[in-house]
Amino acid sequence: MNKWLANYKLLFVLTAGFLVAAGLANFYVLRPRRLQALEVESAMEQKINRISSRNWPVHPSRLGRLRRDHQDRQRRLRNSLEQVQQRAVATFAEPIQSKFGVEAVEEPSQFINFVTRLDYQEQYSILIDKWGQRNVILHPRVLNLNEDSVSPHIYRLLLQLWTVDTVLETVAGSGLQPVLRPLPQPPRTDIVEAEPGTSPGFGSQVALQPPRRYRVDETSREDYLLEFPVSITVQGTTEQLVSLLNLLDESEFWLSINAIEIRKLPMRRFNRRDNRLEAILEFSAFYPLARDDAIRPPPPKVMAPRGV
Numbered sequence: 001m002n003k004w005l006a007n008y009k010l011l012f013v014l015t016a017g018f019l020v021a022a023g024l025a026n027f028y029v030l031r032p033r034r035l036q037a038l039e040v041e042s043a044m045e046q047k048i049n050r051i052s053s054r055n056w057p058v059h060p061s062r063l064g065r066l067r068r069d070h071q072d073r074q075r076r077l078r079n080s081l082e083q084v085q086q087r088a089v090a091t092f093a094e095p096i097q098s099k100f101g102v103e104a105v106e107e108p109s110q111f112i113n114f115v116t117r118l119d120y121q122e123q124y125s126i127l128i129d130k131w132g133q134r135n136v137i138l139h140p141r142v143l144n145l146n147e148d149s150v151s152p153h154i155y156r157l158l159l160q161l162w163t164v165d166t167v168l169e170t171v172a173g174s175g176l177q178p179v180l181r182p183l184p185q186p187p188r189t190d191i192v193e194a195e196p197g198t199s200p201g202f203g204s205q206v207a208l209q210p211p212r213r214y215r216v217d218e219t220s221r222e223d224y225l226l227e228f229p230v231s232i233t234v235q236g237t238t239e240q241l242v243s244l245l246n247l248l249d250e251s252e253f254w255l256s257i258n259a260i261e262i263r264k265l266p267m268r269r270f271n272r273r274d275n276r277l278e279a280i281l282e283f284s285a286f287y288p289l290a291r292d293d294a295i296r297p298p299p300p301k302v303m304a305p306r307g308v
Contacts, residue, residue: 085288087251087253087254088287088288089105089288090252090253090254091163091254091255091285092159092162092285092287093105095162096111099119108288112153115154115158116154117154119154119158120149120154120158120161121147123158123162124146124147125147127161127164127165131168131204134172136168136204137204138203138204139201139204141184141203142183142184142204143164143203143206144208144209145157156228159228159285159287160211160228160230163208163283163285164206164208164230166255166285167232167283168232170248170253170255170283171234173244173247174240174244175237175240175243176235176240176279177236178234179204179233179235180203180205181202181203181205181233182201183201183202205231205232206232207230207232208229209230210229211226211227211228211229212226212227213225213227214227222289222290224289224290225286225288225290226286226287226288227285228284228285228286228287229282229284230285231280231283232280232281232283233278233280234278234279234281235265235276235277235278239275241262241277254286255283256284256286257281258284259280259282260279260282261279261280261281262277262278262279263277263279264277
C-alpha cells in the first residue's frame with residue numbers, strides 16, 4: 001500500500017514539474033515567438049496591401065523582374081542625363097573658356113563671379129557687328145536687349161548673347177534666312193507725330209524671351225538650371241528646314257526647339273513648283289548651375305503598372 005502511495009507521489013511530482021516546465025517554456029519561448037510571428041504576418045499583410053494599393057504585382061518573381069526593368073530604365077536615364085548635361089555645358093564652353101579660362105567652364109560659380117558689365121558690353125558690340133556684316137540686323141527694339149541693359153545677373157545677359165549667336169549660326173548652317181521687317185513703332189512720349197515718308201528702319205525677327213529658372217522642388221532655394229529662349233522668324237525651303245532639324249540632332253550643343261509655326265508662302269510662279277515657307281521657331285539653350293552629383297531630386301510618386 002505504501003509502495004503505491006510512493007509511486008503516486010512520484011507521478012504527481014513529475015507531472016507537476018512537467019506542467020511547470022511547459023508553462024515556463026510557453027511563457028518565455030513559445031509565446032514570444034508566436035507574438036513575433038503575428039507581427040511578421042501583420043507587417044506582411046500591410047506591405048501586401050500597400051503594394052496592391054499602388055497597383056504593383058505581389059508575386060516575388062514579378063516584383064523582381066519589375067525591379068530589374070526599373071533599374072535598367074534608371075541606368076538609361078542616368079546615361080541620358082550625363083549626355084544632355086555634357087551638351088548643355090558644351091553650348092557655352094568655348095566662349096567661356098576663351099574669355100574666362102577652363103576653370104570657369106568647370107565651375108559655374110567662377111564664371112558667374114568673373115563676369116563684369118564691360119564684358120557684356122564688349123560681347124554685345126561684337127555680336128551686333130558680326131551679324132550686321134551678314135545682313136542680320138539685331139535691333140534692340142526687336143532683340144529685347146541693348147548695350148545699356150541692366151540686370152543684377154550680368155552673366156545671364158552674356159549667356160543670352162551667346163545663345164543668340166548659337167541660334168543664328170545653326171540657322172545659317174541650314175541655309176534658312178532670318179526675316180528682315182520694319183521695326184515696331186516705339187511708345188509715344190509726346191503728341192508730336194512722325195513726319196510723313198520717314199522710314200522706321202528694319203530689324204531681323206530675332207527676339208530674346210525672359211530666362212526660365214528650374215529648381216529641384218518647391219522647397220529648394222537654389223536654381224540648378226537656366227533656360228534661355230530665343231524666337232526667330234526665318235524663310236526658306238522645306239529641305240532647308242529639314243536640314244536645320246538634322247543639324248540640331250547632330251550638333252554637340254544642346255539647342256532645343258520649344259515651338260514651331262510654319263506657313264506656306266505664296267507661289268511666285270503658277271507654272272513652277274515653289275516650296276518656300278516661313279517659320280517662327282523658338283529655340284532654347286541651357287546652362288546648368290549644378291552638376292549631376294549635386295542634384296538630389298525627390299523620389300517620384302508614380303503609380304507603377306501591374307507586372308506581367
